[in-house]
Amino acid sequence: MTTIRLENLVKRFGDFTALKTMDLEIRDGEFMALLGPSGCGKSTTMNMIAGMEDPSGGRILFDGRDMNGVPMGKRGVGFVFQNYAIFTHMTVRQNLAYGPKMRGMSRSEIDRRVKNIADFLQLTPMLDQKSAKLSVNILQRLAIGRSAIVEPAIFLLDEPLSNVDAAFRAVMRTELKHLQKQFKQTMVYVTHDQLEAMTMADRIAVMDHGVLQQVGTPLEVYNNPANIFVARFIGAPGMNLIAGELAETDRGLAVDLGSWGVSPPLPDDLAAAASAAGSRAVQYGFRPEEATLGLEGQGLRSRVTFVERIGARTIVHVESGQTVKIVAENDVGCSIGDDVSIVPAPAAVRLFDAASTAAIRGG
């Protein structure tokens, strides 16, 4: 039950700056995902919260208390490692009892806690098994249980699903989210997999190159990416972006997309924001799921270069200078070389300033 505040947090390794001034508040009981490609600083941030690394600057506050100088064993932080770091030379029971034992709790207190947590996590049947040969989902539960037994205020999870094969990941995700709901602890979850972040997190903090790009609920981040990086990173496939210039047409402000033609007129609020923003060079963005594909007619003109049939849907690649992907019906009747036109749903259109990469937001 703790609020974590990061204030102007900086981390440098020699000449390399892993994290450039990060400010973030993680609310009490929240499931926050730190999402970004590898090398974006998310693990560094997590390690500093845990106390495994010292910040080069800035502060970390737990409920307003400065954690600088507090050793990692005394921060009240539970940590689930990427490989779970289970003590494989011990039984499940010894693993669970490790924390309480090291903290000098009484025999009866340790037994009581082990029993409770084992019941809760359904580990009771394997309490006396060696932990070396357990299956991965049991290891995950054991890793969580081993941290949870000392009742940490904060749970940190470092890509716990990255060693799990894809088929099993969905099961583990559900289980993990379920556990978080029951524990009610503040959880910080580091991942590079946007699907994990989207499905489990209350809020997502998207990071890149040591800079926090956007914080928001999964839907906010998906619907209204703050900049081009987030737009491209979130979603599979990511948002389509076409370079263009603002242009007045007789039906209102639109974007001239070069060889693609001129876009449909922008919605009023977006048009107002775009003209207020001043710069004329923009990136015109829309989600692959939110555009319709037609043969000739109104819309952005293009030609099909590749058709990816993935079962439930079909991803059509079209090109006119730049490649754009469209998610269409599974039985869409187009093939390579067809001339097509694309109509993005007006409400789904997003504009980004080409120079600053920041989103231009209407309304």
Added chain:
Amino acid sequence: MSATEILPGAAEAAPRTIPPVDRESRRLGFRLTLPTQLLVLFIAGFPLLMQLYISLTDWSPLDGVGWWKAWQSWNSFANYTDLLEDRRWWGALWRTFIIMLVCVPAEFLLALGLATLFMDDFPGKRVFYSILLMPMMVVPAVAGYMFFMLFQSGGPFNGILSALSGMDIKIAWLSDPTLALVAVMIADIWQWTPLMFLILLAGLVGVPEDQLKAATLLGANWRQRFFTIMLPRIKTIMVIALAIRVIEIFKIFDTLYIMTGGGPGVATETISVYIYKVTTQDLIWGYVAAIALVILIALSVLAVFAMKRMEAAKNGGRA
């Protein structure tokens, strides 16, 4: 939580039968390696049988007959029963045990302490590392000669003691029965602590860092981490290191022989030195064969024990 139903482990429970194709390829494998196996059997098996045969006779190279005619002096198990009453043998065995009981624990504790120090970084670590490993690379006979000179009554060792105490110390290390044994032990510890250090350090470095961090996060202090994570994790390696040194000390010879020649008297006579003397001076090879066979069996038991530990660790312990 239905997750437990899709455990990866479930598939492993399938019955283990060898399919016919597999059996065929096994047979082929056996046939292909047969010549080598016979050669190995000859190299290992023939001398052993020869030794067993000679150990049941009074044969000596001075008899003037080939060893295959040793049956002429057949004495059944007399060599073995003699061994039970041979006081010089028991004395040698006892001294070997004393050296082992002092040197192996001393080397182990020193090495473990050093290896633990070397887990952390400190200035000059690489230099110290090289210096520490140097004794191991000295030829044992040369080490023997070094210590022979060091322990002379007017030698450097006494010189250091004199300088430290301010008195003129002239201890005759190698001619006092007790001190000679101590000198031999010091030489062994000097030379073989590095090997133990190297093995234990390799083990400690292999302890997963995440486990140590996990233990720290759970509130374990340095001492607790050492005893609950690091030591249990290198248990197998400790057993191997100890087994190697125990076996080596059973065979201790070259350094010791050059330092003291087993003397004064029989004060530093170990089983290897004893066997060497019986072989080269008394020339009763039937008896030597019997002693050597007894030692071989004892060491084999040790080796099997060590291998069992390794096997157990491979199947269970570590992931």
